[in-house]
Amino acid sequence: MNEPQEKANRGMPGAEVVHGLDLIHYQEGSIVSREIIKRNTGNVTLFAFDAGQGLSEHTSPFDALVHLLDGEAEIVISGKPLRAKTGDLVLMPAQQPHALKAVSKFKMLLTMIRS
Numbered sequence: 001m002n003e004p005q006e007k008a009n010r011g012m013p014g015a016e017v018v019h020g021l022d023l024i025h026y027q028e029g030s031i032v033s034r035e036i037i038k039r040n041t042g043n044v045t046l047f048a049f050d051a052g053q054g055l056s057e058h059t060s061p062f063d064a065l066v067h068l069l070d071g072e073a074e075i076v077i078s079g080k081p082l083r084a085k086t087g088d089l090v091l092m093p094a095q096q097p098h099a100l101k102a103v104s105k106f107k108m109l110l111t112m113i114r115s
Helices: 003-008
Strands: 031-039 042-049 054-058 064-070 072-077 080-085 089-092 098-102 106-113
Touching (some): 064 080, 072 089
Antiparallel strands (some): 054 098, 064 089, 072 080
16 A cells, blocks of 8 residues: 555554444543544544534535434534434535534544535
């Protein structure tokens, strides 16, 4: 693997089976993130939110797919509240304001595709 490719994969080892929940850990009163893949065409990032933590309303120029790996979250998209729990997927469309809040501690995988 060439050096730029290795740097792009620094968030996890390549060509191995990895238990995703073990790649990131909860921290009391905090939101933790770990970039798994970073490319010009998109990013994949793990997040761990302690209960009550959240991200205030913002927009993104690209679609973002949330996959809840653990716990429960409230995701508000264009004023519409959605309750998501372990195993659920939520598409946050580009240019639509959205916010997230941890109903309980939760972990999510965020995939953003730039196009």
